[in-house]
Amino acid sequence: MMAIGGVVGGGLFLGSGEVIHSAGPGAIFSYALVGLFMVFIMRMLGEMATVHPSSGSFSTYSHHEIGPWAGYxxxxxxxxxxxxxxxxxxxxxxxxxxxxxxxxxxGIISFLCIALLTLTNIFSAKLFGEFEYWFSIIKVVAIVSFLIIGTTxxxxxxxxxxxxxxxxxxDRGGLLPNGPNSLLLAISVVIFAYPGIEIPTIAAGESPNPQKAVMGAINSVIWRVLVFYIGSITILVTLLPWNSSSALESPFVTVLDMLNIPAASLIMNILILVAVLSxxxxxxxxxxxxxYSLAEKGDAPKIFLRVTKKGSPIWAVLGCTVFSFITLFSSTISPDKLYLLLINASACIALLVYLFVAVSHVRMRKRLEIEDPKALIVxxxxxxxxSYFVIAAMISLIVAMAFMETTRVQLLATLATTLIVLVSYSFTKFKKKESNQTEVEDGRRKTI
Structure with a gap:
């Protein structure tokens, strides 16, 4: 269910209006192109995950195939x-x-939402899965219902x-009323509207049958992209004028209002709430x-390796929750500076992740074709x-974002954050080397 609907967040319902207003009917092409790109990424991840299922997924693969610095x-x-x-x-x-x-x-409601869902993650992965199952069911039923209503x-x-x-x-300027450049601008937004499509490969590490779970996730990606994203956007741009204010503000609510459905806004808000909680x-x-995976590789404190009897990494869950609370606190004390900086710094990280996935895949595939060809199930x-085409496309998009005014600040903030992480890696590597030398010297003294 995570693969089918678990990662359909509020971005589909709230961010689609901006894309439609920017690219017009060409929004369909934007979602289709990025969707195809995501299918390729998922196929690469699936190939690696069926060989080495891991909770660290692409971080672990980058560690082994590119180098420890890449995994870190x-x-x-x-x-x-x-x-x-x-x-x-x-x-x-x-x-x-x-x-x-x-x-x-x-602020208090945000705190309570994080705290409540932290509890579901602490008790067991099974409880988390139960919550996510029902969240996904509601979203899938709602989107399919919308598609049926829109088609009729x-x-x-x-x-x-x-x-x-x-x-x-x-009849309103054609498929690309704002020109071809609007398609590129829309793609730079849409690529971040497919949140967490890679998450099922992380969860596969805790599945009783990882290979079967990954195969199911891969097979669902194609029709999920076609139905949920491209299908929804196609209906929206067909029913609504792309340059209307209603298309920009809340296109899904506007479509329901056309049918005079009572409490259309309330229905949509409940659906969006389910999506964001999911x-x-x-x-x-x-x-x-x-x-937890970073701690396994020695890239994070070992305390995060501790798990409960039901298999939940309790300190890792609590640690991440504390970090989230700190970020939430920044939105209160400095919403227009510190919090905005954090948002910009994280904006393009997904693109870097996909680039590392593609490079790791190429290196693993070439190695396995020599060492163990039978291991390649997918x-x-x-x-x-x-694979090289996907890598070239991602690099091209990163370069293009540097020249677009709306994305330049986000890209630079993300690259600055990446540089900080690389510097911290050099520092931790030096500390590890120093610690190892101390242990060796202590061992020699004890021997003497």
Missing amino acids: TIGWLYLFYWIVTVTIESMMAAIIIHVWIPSLSI MIFGLFPHLESPGVSNLL CLNTGIYTTSRML KMWLFPYL
Whole structure:
């Protein structure tokens, strides 16, 4: 269920309006291109995960295939990314709940949301999975219902509504009314609207049958992208004029309002709340497993390796929760400086993660084809050409973001954060070397 709907966050419902307003009907192409890109990334991850299932997933693969510095860097960057995401999702949930319970402040509600879902992660992975299962079920049913309703509206099956046909697609400046450059700008936004598509490969490490779990996740990615993302966006741009204010603010609510559905806004807010709580729940799980994996490799304190009788890494969960609370506190004391800096610094980390995934995959595949070809249960298509194409595409997007005013600050902040992590790696490596030398000298003294 994590693979099917567990990582559909509030971004699909809240961020789609911005993409549609920017690219017009071309938003369909943006979601389709990025979706195809994500399918390739998932295929690469699936190939590696079926060979070496691990809770550290791509961090572990980068450690072995590129070098310890790569595993350390990508692990801590990904951890930082999800800690900020957990905070953002908790605040999105708090804003919705605050409308219903105005007596509670947004900060307190955010704190309670994180604390509540931390408890589900502490007790056991099974309890986390139970929560995520039902969150996913609600989202899947809601999105499929929306697709059915939207399709019937397009074909004019509602007597009181006139079908727009293709007028909103072609008669308002064409498929790309703002020019080809708008497609690139939309892609730079959409690539961060597929949150955590890689998470099932992290969870596979705790599955009774990792290879089967990974295969199921890979197979679901293609139709999940087609149905949930591309299907939803296609219906939205067909039913709504891309340049209308309603398309920018809340396109899903606007479509429901067209049918005069009572309490359309309330229904949508409940769905968005479920989506963000699901993403929050998944984020706590993901950060704790990544911190546990870093501790396994000696890149984080060993205390984070301690687990409960039910297998939950309790100190890793609590550690990540504390970091999330600190980030949440920054949004209160310095929302326009420190908190904004943290958001910008984490904005492009997902893109760096996918780049490391692709490079690790190429190196592992070449090595295994020589050492153990039978270990390759899942294989990336058209290797190595398609893998190199994905790497080139990601590098091109990073370069393009440096020249776009709307993304330049985020890219520079992320690169600065990456540099800080690399410096910290050099420091920890020096401390480890110094500690090892001390242990050797102590051993010699005892021998004498």
